[in-house]
Amino acid sequence: MVKPERTLIFFVFILIFLGLLTVIFPKNGIKIGNDVTLHFPDLKEFMTESLPQKDSVDSTKAIFIADNDLAVIEQDTAQFVEHEEVIDSAVFEFKPRAISTDSLRQPLDLPASGVKCLENLFAALIDPDELKHVVRIMHYGDSQIETDRITNYLRYKLQQQFGGSGPGLIPAKTAYDYKSPCAVTNSENWKRYTVFPVIDTTVKHSNYGVLGAFCTFGPLRKVTTEHTQKTEIDTTQTTDSTQVIAKTEEVEKTKEMLTGTISFTPSTLRQNLKVIKKCRLFYGNTGEVCGIKVFDGETVLYDEKLKPTEFYTSKLFNFSESPTDLKIEFSSPQSPEIYGFALDGNSGVAVDNIALRGCSGTIFTKINGTMLAQMYNELNVKCVILQFGGNAVPYMTDERLNSFKNMFAAQIRYIKRLCPKMSIIVVGPADMSTKVEDKYKTYEILPPLVEALKSAALSNDCAFWDMYEAMGGENSMPDWVYHEPQLAEKDFVHFTPNGANIIARMLYTAIISRYNEWLRKK
Secondary structure, eight states, rough: OHHHHHHHHHHHHHHHHHHHHHHHSSTOOOEEEETTEEEOEEEEEEESSOOOOOOOOGGGGSOOOOOOGGGOOOOOOOOOOOOOOOTTOOSSOOOOOOOOOTOOOOOOOTTGGGGGGGHHHHHTTOOHHHHHHEEEEEEEESSGGGTTTTTTHHHHHHHHOOOOOEEEEOOOSSSSSSSEEEEEEEEOOOOOESSSSSTTTTSSOOOOTTTTTTSSSSSOOOOOOOOHHHHHHHHHOOOOOHHHHHHHHHHHHHHHEEEEEEEEEEOSSSHHHHHHOOOEEEEEEESSOEEEEEEEEEEEEEEEOOOOOOEEEEEEEOOOOOSSSSEEEESSSOOEEEEEEEEESSEEEEEEEEOTTTTOOOOOSSOHHHHHHHHHHHTTTEEEEOOOGGGGGGGGOHHHHHHHHHHHHHHHHHHHHHHHTTTEEEEOOOOEEEEEEEEEETTTTTTHHHHHHHHHHHHHTEEEEEEHHHTTTTHHHEEEEETSOOBBOOOSSSHHHHHHHHHHHHHHHHHHHHHHHHHHHH
């Protein structure tokens, strides 16, 4: 039998050995191979919690009063893209700090011109003539706004306050199976061409439109035209009737009709999304007449022709009653390029969700400026929200930071040159965590990147909203991940629908606060 005193001596020896390891083990660990590093905690880490608790966020940040019903956040049950989860079993004794949306509110930072930088938007919101034609806000962002997250709440509140309905601008084919704000179902022959993450080399122009993408239900338009082919046949000198017949059949083949169908099903999460009073189609780059039929279920609402155009144009369809089963059918020997559909109400505000997964926000200078300017003006866009930066964080270095800042600033200046009066709000990235030993910590480059984006915005007369600070700043993401209910995904990057609604509420309150400030000055 093992005597008790020997067992005690054994455990004491083990404890002494482990204590020595905490002293002599290298602080940066021992690297094994390219991907594995062994770490051992020191005595200080044994005596403290996994993540140090910070003081409560300064309550003085709650400097404005939301409207009465902001206290009730509607729960958004939208399906969202599942992101890869990080296994976090090594995180021990984590105690999330309480999150108060009142104390976490973050005001819009303004440039030297003050609230005047938002005057184009605010003036439109109080102008009946502007609202009569639909005032549009475009919310560009990365995967953080996919499935209408954040945009959904902004649209609902703004339309509740200023009128308006509909899901806004929708592509002919979505990149992923989004259900919100509007599900899109296509026939199998549709293809999507984008300006991001890399430009499609099969596209010989830069006419991607305001969505940064277009779709077709047939091959891209070729330089060789039917007229050239006919001339070749007419001038061929040959006695071989077989050759002539073969070429004639080739011409006839090019006239074969192509068809493409699209069905739109607005989300049922919010009543305002289902109210659609008009549909504006943007299309271009086609030398053929294209037939178009618009259906509500089996009922044909429109049966018309789209005229050929070398550049782009639009076609408006009005509805006396909101379609419950909207379907559009195209037929043509050549597919036009479809740049999107604006599904709106007759008046009020429209808010578009333009989620560009993997994009860092540096795509605008790659798009034809004439087309961008004309589409922005035709859609009556008064404000664009640029919510980017998160995709750059994992790959950013101190050496590259200034170049990224300059590149992002160039995008802002490009948009401002195209539409000088347009208001621009830049939204910085959320807190993002990376695992360091047994803890989740903010990426070291993230705070400097937020400051770089803020500098780019303010120096170019744009408003800036600091989502990182709104969440609570450094190491705040775990608080959102382990909150009850969960407010962020376990990839420690993306919000859950509940978390996105809280962020959207704070952003909305920040915008409305500046709006009220502008009204008082007026």
